[in-house]
Amino acid sequence: xxxxxxxxxxxxxxxxxxxxxxxxxxxxxxxxxxxxxxxxxxxxxxxxxxxxxxxxxxxxxxxxxxxxxxxxxxxxxxxxxxxxxxxxxxxxxxxxxxxxxxxxxxxxxxxxxxxxxxxxxxxxxxxxxxxxxxxxxxxxxxxxxxxxxxxxxxxxxxxxxxxxxxx
Numbered sequence: 001x002x003x004x005x006x007x008x009x010x011x012x013x014x015x016x017x018x019x020x021x022x023x024x025x026x027x028x029x030x031x032x033x034x035x036x037x038x039x040x041x042x043x044x045x046x047x048x049x050x051x052x053x054x055x056x057x058x059x060x061x062x063x064x065x066x067x068x069x070x071x072x073x074x075x076x077x078x079x080x081x082x083x084x085x086x087x088x089x090x091x092x093x094x095x096x097x098x099x100x101x102x103x104x105x106x107x108x109x110x111x112x113x114x115x116x117x118x119x120x121x122x123x124x125x126x127x128x129x130x131x132x133x134x135x136x137x138x139x140x141x142x143x144x145x146x147x148x149x150x151x152x153x154x155x156x157x158x159x160x161x162x163x164x165x166x167x
Contacts, residue, residue, distance in 0.1 A: 030130055030131070031046065033126065033130050034046045034123070034126055034127065034130070037122060037123065037126040038119065038123060041119060041122045041123075042115065042118070042119040042122075042123075044089075044115075044119075047072070047074070047082060048082055048085065048086060049116075049119060049123060050072055051068065051072055051079075051082060051083070051086065051092070051106075052086070052091065052092075052108060052112055052113075052115070052116045053116065054068055054071045054072060055068070055092065055106060055107070055108035055112070056108055056113060056116055058108075060107075061107060061108040061113065062095070062105045062106065062107040062108070063105060063106055064097060064103055064104070064105055064106075065079060065080070065083070065094075065103065065104045065105065065106055066103065068083075068106050083106050086112065089111075089112075089115075090109060090111045090112070091108070091109055091111055091112030091115055092106050092107065092108060092109060092112055093106075093107050093109055094106060094107070095107055
């Protein structure tokens, strides 16, 4: 497509279209690569690993479910399903929130922490091999800056934002 007429869509240039497609291709391959590595080595998908990481970094290894959904950028219903699976494995438990009778906390168990500790070396090696070993230090710096700009622009402030983890 060519550039838009006044008031029409702003079509991507050929160069932008190429960058966009390369981004989609690379992120799809990266997520698949990490998911397969974690399924093979730890018996869990990448999203579950991320939840365990968030909990491991939280004070007392516990976090409100709504905050965990926000941190993981997933809907509350998807989080509830994931936590149920993690509970079944003995890696997470839920407990009522003392400050809010309607809320619940997800708590990383000792077994979950141990699983995370066993899984982390293989996962970080998969990330390093797939991304950082392929980039120069300057490319790593540029990619970090670019991703920060994009993420900042996509995270509207305020409670009225239509974001999945706020639903």
